[in-house]
Amino acid sequence: MKSHGVTAKRCGCLHPETNRPLGKACPKLSQPDHGSWYFHCSTRNLLGQVERVRRGGYASEEAARRARDELLALSREEQAGKSWTVTRWLRYWLANRKRIRPTTKMHYTRDIENFLIPHIGHLILGDLNPRQLNAAFAQIAKTRNRAEQLHTACTLQHIHATLRAALTGAYREGLIEDNPAARMELPPRERTGPQPWTEARIAEWKATGERPTVAVWTPAQLASFLDYVRDDTLYPLWWLLALLGLRRGEAAGLRWADVDLHEGQLSVVRQRTTAGYEVHEGPPKSKASRRELALDTYTMRVLRQHRMRQQERRARRLGTGMVCHNSGYVFTSPDGLPLHPGYLTQRLRLLVDRAGLPPIRLHDLRHGAALLAQSAGVDIKTIQQQLGHSNIRLTADTYTTVLPPAAREAADATATYLIAASKPGAEIKRQIELTRDTDHQEETAKNTPRQEPDNNRMKACRQRKIKQRRQATRRRTYRTAKPN
Template sequence: MGQVERVRRGGYPSEEAARRARDELLALSREEQAGRSWTVARWLRYWLSTRTRIRPTTKMHYTRDVETFLIPRIGQLILGNLTARQLNTAFARLAVTRNRSGQPQTACTLQHVHTTLRAALNAAVREGLIVDNPARRVELPARERPHAVVWTEARVAEWEATGERPAVAVWTAAQLASFLDYVRGDSLYALWWLIALRGLRRGEAAGLRWADVDLHEGQLSVVRQRTTAGYDVHEGPPKSAASRRTVALDRHTVRVLRQHRTRQQEQRTRRVGAGKVCHDSGYVFTGPDGLPLHPGYLTQRLRILVDRAGLPPIRLHDLRHGAATLAHAAGADMKTIQDQLGHATIRLTADVYTTVLPATAREAAEATAAFLLAAGKPGAEVKQQIDRSRDPERGRPATEPGPEPDRGRVGPRACAR
């Protein structure tokens, strides 16, 4: 951005007007001159080249937004002349296009593209190329957070009849138990159990190492994750500061992990004895060669196992949803669930991850009705007592009250007190 450039502009009504425009441009700082001369496409690509401290996955998403959505629609505009009206028009046109599945662009996609553009223009403000970020005034459709629903019998029947499934769905406790029983002999049984019960993210489970698991104390530490950018795997710190956490393990989960470690060690011994390569990588979940698993493999493997088990479909991340639901149904409070899942805010935990299971909802409904019925009983008894005390013929009390004893006159001052 520090190179001296020749700026060409045309369309002025006279030579004098062109000179005035030239003099105004020369009076600006180099940053302001760049804002008046650079196109949006040039700035966006320059901004991308400076993003060296972000996660590879974030860089991949930024690049997709810039090259696929932003540059084709606003790339030819001059950065310093960019207005909110132009951006609103561009996003309106983007909203009526189709995604790779042939469906209209979702509110989530529009929000992501807007987030990328806003970050890029904020950087332009900081660099002094523009004085204001017009992306702040772009109006977009509200993004609705998906709410997890439970695979009830009715929803399963509808899915079997139509093939349509909810965006986010979790199994009932009985369905989850059936799945875990089906995969008991799978080499990744401990991984399915850990995600389903303790709610680890896919990348957190794939990046878990034995050094971070304390089976004696019954806890594990989430300190890294393995994520993908395209097909490439990148290992780094957890998703956020809140994601770096300690997860408590119950005695059964500890037993499952102990058994998994024993089988892993036995498999390594057999492979080495057979002259095959087996790495002692230190990861909890590995392939036969001892190396850590590609996160995408876990997604594909779960899909196959669910289909073979004959259960309604869920995503790998839905197992995490289900872990929150189970903890909530078992009586865990929101703060405990938030810490377990590694959420930055309790609102996200409450809004998205805590679907009430049908059995729990029925118990709450029964308890509410029982409370109301119990509250109505004393009222009925009082009414019966009043009715019995009345004269059946005249409808007045059978016994007239006697004169009150003379307790002395109470003055106004005493009444006021």
């Protein structure tokens, strides 16, 4: 094979006066055990552009030439895998992702710049292995976030998801032979279900400041909040979030064209999300999130009154010469423009604090809506469709918690059954009742006229079974009534 490129010997010796590398001028380079061999060659990257590749650390000139020739013999994709660093690939991959949402791209960028590049960015893409990745993630787990707390298993799982997606792209492009991120070992992510704000949890929160990761209000607490915000201009929004479990972006992006107050139907077809502070509007996050929700009579009345007040407010502003846009959104600011999703989070936090209720997040209203429907007897499939989950398993695993009243009724029923069964003589009474039932069935069978069977063998079989039942009943009664 015809070779291209240059091989050279280098060392790390420095000039005693200038403290700069001697390079080829080092007098010791002629010694066999001093320095190491490098090669330089030109290749074309994935974009077809010519770039220089420099590799070193070889023990002999022959080893450096052999490594150079092996690199040049590879395909363009394989050459990129052997020459590109992880940093270069991650940024190239992210820059060429066209079909991802702005929020997803923001999360990918955060994981790449803050975690992956600082810990594995210097490694060669084609040389990555699970041992290197496990060691890097162990180091990430020892670092702290902005709150000076160690990164949780949830954070590690998110970073791993970003890395795995990036390396899957490298595998599809032919840069690597397999995805080493798929063979990593990570600490399990603990999924905590919604926990109701019971009196004990409220007392602990007031005493220590500690609260459940995912907390929901009981129906009484939710009713108290809705009664407190009845005069708030966003009361219909809080009602929809608490009853239907809309996501924040779905409520912020709701338009009057998607609400049918005659048929009682609400269509979720868009959402307003944020990447940083910038707002992006587009379709819901998944196909299952595009859904039709039924509206009850009270909800329709609330929305009609809200639309009427919105029109009156717009007419007053226009009458006084103030600007008021007809944006078509259900929930708007006084000037008619749609609300920033972040404002809803801040507004809820303020109202909850003023109402004197235990704290919850805006997304916890969605969890509460699911548990409320479950307590009302709604089946899990209907709850899945209401929330817009793509998989019923996610709904079942997340919302298997029951609110305290339902759990208390189940506990009372179980305890009552156990107490009744443990009363003295209960087993003897049960056996006597069983014997009476058997005798009654036999007496009824005697008095009931039968048709004589044509087959004598069937008649004998029936008589033998009756005799066996009588003997079994006598034995049970004797064993039960016999004193110890």
